[in-house]
Amino acid sequence: MATYKILLLPGDGIGPEVAQEVSKVLAWFTRAGIAQFETETDLVGGAAIDAHGVPLSEAAMNRAKAADAVLFGAVGGPKWAGVSYAKRPEAGLLRLRKDLGLFANLRPAICYPALADASALKRELVEGLDIVIVRELTGGVYFGEPKEIVTLEDGQKRAVDTQVYTTGEIERIAAVAFDLARKRRNKVASAEKHNVMKSGVLWKETVTRLHAEQYSDVGLEHVLADNCAMQLVRNPKQYDVLVTDNLFGDILSDVAAMLTGSLGMLPSASLGAVENGTRRALYEPVHGSAPDIAGQNLANPIAMIGSLAMALRYSFGLLKAADQLESAITRTLASGTRTRDIAAPGANAVGTAEMGDAIVREL
């Protein structure tokens, strides 16, 4: 039986609660003899600031590098609002992305049939929605230098962030999108602002060339990021795979997630390059740390458990186990089990732990 090393970084807010449910599922897979998981747990975000004064300790970073996959909960909360920019909780997550080289962020936006009515959009626009946003995650304005605030002679301050992309960075993320599309409905939309940004010009040019040279069998459409945001609201089902840069991806993937009405249910995968047959990877729910409901057994653990399903698929090659877990989630929902965020107004809701237990029972 193969053994996989997992680093669990529950983080802040509801992170620890939803991570707890993932541990139950891992225990079930081990008992069922599907694989052996060696799980270590460490701190990240505000929890790490409280313990070590930094949002990610060197020890945790080294454990992440040694793991086959990192499962990440969520970070941040009002408690750390006053922390300096360099040490804020998010810096822990950004460092993991950068130092593990996780350039490809896959964010599926799926509308679960049982939840189509929870969407803000009309049912017919989102029912059956199944798109994936492929977001570049280690470049762009998130990491470009200079990134600074300087004080000018007249006392004013001047803040600068720098959006940088190279041909190679664009090619490798576009290749991820095209490869993924081939296994799906074979359509890629690429979003940028080439009418305003030079990085958009290079983005469009590079995607176009790569497509012509290696992926001409895949449908390709270019769309301006502002128009793309509109189109996601107007008619999201027109898309299959949507590839875009770090900042546009941050916004567009949140719009797409919200459309589904299932924000508490959406997982994500952040993947590095394949080297010697393996790739670094981090899996995390799309939702945040939700400090307002933390510690009350109210959070929906499905996004986190779904992130484990993505790890089974992309990091461990346990495709059958991944399918099994995802269909256990679907059956649990179909049976009417609901946490508060997805329950109909007035309907009965179960807690975080009960939802985890129900999914394990369906396995």
Added chain:
Amino acid sequence: MATYKILLLPGDGIGPEVAQEVSKVLAWFTRAGIAQFETETDLVGGAAIDAHGVPLSEAAMNRAKAADAVLFGAVGGPKWAGVSYAKRPEAGLLRLRKDLGLFANLRPAICYPALADASALKRELVEGLDIVIVRELTGGVYFGEPKEIVTLEDGQKRAVDTQVYTTGEIERIAAVAFDLARKRRNKVASAEKHNVMKSGVLWKETVTRLHAEQYSDVGLEHVLADNCAMQLVRNPKQYDVLVTDNLFGDILSDVAAMLTGSLGMLPSASLGAVENGTRRALYEPVHGSAPDIAGQNLANPIAMIGSLAMALRYSFGLLKAADQLESAITRTLASGTRTRDIAAPGANAVGTAEMGDAIVREL
């Protein structure tokens, strides 16, 4: 009777058609003795490229500077897709914004009751929606330097865009938002990414300080731009005035516009600083040039006519005339007159010219 100088820049695609309807309305106001309008017309965008090889001639730029207000249609289309970056149609619009100093872009997102069902969102979420996005328009990544593509030694290219904001730029746009909120529901939400961007840190800090010093009577909320995009989809009515930077404003205002179901109906104003009691201003519909329906008398002229109403209000101080024009639009809609974009499936639709005539009749 006062005389106002208007420069009409119809531009490309449906621009000339919708501009034509504005001329009818101006003629009516002149006949009614409300004011005298001296209207000049010039080329911008693709039309200017075709005539002069540049998207805005020096003569047109000078006329814009001399005018009391510029009324702008729309620019761009597939015909000019191959034009160089420096001369692309959009560059004409960007130059007008920059050289006229139009730092404040006001984009109301209003859901017309008669059209609430046209929204992708459920009726109850958008019915009665009335928010204004205040977008910074002359700074940020649109204009920051360096903005370039360089070829590296290994043959790769590297593209750079620079997001720059100074304290002063943030203060003046925030002041516009606070002043506007005082005349409305007295609430401002300020959107940035202070968790990732230094410009976001300075933005949040500056807005917070200005609020404490001069606007503590106005409600203020800070929201991350990605979360803001989500919230606009989840529950747009939570906002009143939303202030944000140039790039986030581009995307968030398009999301907000699409929510209303009335994209063809939304005007915008781009305003400069008040100097000697006057301010430079440009008014334009939120929609684009829609080349697919250009020249067919299909476009909805309401966004363009609504932009004139904003000019009457903000540039000419003709508040009563502005109200009169806006209520003529509302009555025309209430009477069931619809262009194709807002007609119920299968219902009768009128053309661009007929809609303009109907609005003039209601005046």
